[in-house]
Amino acid sequence: MRACLLQPRAERTGEADEALKVSLCRGVAAIDEHEWDALVSDQNFYNSHAWLAGLDYALGACEVLAVWSAAGLLAACPLWGGERDDELFELGAFFNDVRGPWTHGFVWGGGRRSTHNQVPCVNGRRRAQALRRLLLAMAGIARERGDAGVVLPYLPLAAACELAEICGASVLLHSAEANIEVPPGGLAGLMAGRNRHDRFEVRAEIAAFARCGNRVEWGAIDPSEQARVAELIACNRARYGSTQGEAWMQRMLEAQRRAGVLPIAVVARRDQRIAALCLLYRFGRALHARYYGCDYRLDDRDFRYFVLTCYEPIDYAARAGLGELRLSTSALHAKARRGARIEPLAAAVLLSDRSLDPIAVRRHNRRFAERHRRELGAHLSPAWQAFL
Structure with a gap:
């Protein structure tokens, strides 16, 4: 399967397609805070409007891609360029056992320097269509700029798999986070x-x-x-x-x-x-x-x-x-011993000109999951079973 086809599935299959518009603006302040946060879950604080506005004030406004219907905002995602000098955002270190253009430029989706990302998006019947439009637009931007593709890192596994189902993204495990149900x-x-x-x-x-x-x-x-x-x-x-x-x-x-x-x-x-x-x-x-x-x-x-x-x-x-204390990605072993569950985080990757080798991707994910099973055992959440 190619990384992402050039038109949404709705247009390929002939199903009804309401008119959606895509915009690219500079800074999250261009979008209404209440519309934005209505799409953000409690677990997705680092993609909340106020947090992103703080990043814009501190680091300069980043680009924001958004999908709109006549009723308002359906989906949105900040775009940035990653940080090659920080191992938390070094694709080559994440996926050194999967052949890919990891040293090239990518369009990164999600909050800058965030170690937990979910795409703010409406739920219900319009969700898949809005996510398709958003990811296709991101892929188009990557091609126009000569980048190797699109990467959305630090996604909960279910969110990464949703993007894989919608537009053929490759899902690669690369981190894990500790969370405690209070x-x-x-x-x-x-x-x-x-x-x-x-x-x-x-x-x-x-x-x-x-x-x-x-x-x-x-x-x-x-x-x-x-x-x-x-x-x-x-x-x-x-x-x-x-x-x-x-x-x-x-x-x-x-x-x-x-x-x-x-x-x-x-x-x-x-x-x-x-x-x-x-x-x-x-x-x-x-x-x-x-x-x-x-x-x-x-x-x-x-x-x-x-x-x-x-x-x-x-x-x-x-x-x-x-209901929940969220403890991020560091000191997982110590946090697990103190009652945290360890949940997998993955990147959704869309290459501009080809797909990643699915056999190499499966092998990478299995090795990553097996290593965490050996080290963290019963502290892992059920989501890891998909790879074990």
Whole structure:
């Protein structure tokens, strides 16, 4: 099957096709916030209008492709060029066992630097048609610009498979994310379903955190402490290879404030100074953990990372009546041991001039899934069974 045919399936089969229009604009601000967010699920915060507006303020406005009917917006997707110097967006590293033009330019779909993407799109009878139009338009842009194709990374598996069914995209697993379903009892409710050893470990970690003199506070970031917050987050990111420093993080936080995106901060203080923190974002009934910052000069084994990113947020989410804590793609083994389920993430790939070898794609996906089965076993969500 070719990567994507030149006209929608509705036109090929002769089925009725209502008039749809496709637009390409600069910046998410060109589209009404309420129309946009009506298409965004709770799990898709990093494609919400306000988050994307913050990125536009911080990094410059990106292109936005949209599909419209007479009734309004049906589907939309930000477009960007990826970041070849960041391994989180390095196609050659993702798919080095599948022959493809990975070193060439691609049109990337989804929020910039997002590790969870879903295409904002209407549900119901118009969904498939709107997604087809959107993906065909993206493929057309890639051809016009001489790019190798289109890639939508970090999609939940069901979303990637939907695009494969609609227009023949190749689905390639490349990452996984950790998420916790929040029980009414919060952390105590979550641990009630774990074994005795796990419960003992969690209690020991919380006790060690307290013994080191940490005091937990919840609230918004005080503007007077924003520089300290940016410093600690940049320090943590640098520890894992990021070259974007404190000034970059300050710019991101200022842009979020301008866009009306106000994080919830959970902070560990010692002697009135911030020792560590986690910034989380509430969207619908989900709580998204995004940034962790730490003063590594305090090298006590106090488990502040897990207290601030897992234990405290689980209780906060339960108190707020939220259903899910979303913990992104890092430290999967540690998060799994603390009650998270591990869900597969895939890229949908449309090449401009050919298709990927389906045998190589299947082999890649099976190897990726098998590796996660060996390492994470019972912590995997049922979605992995499609490849095991």
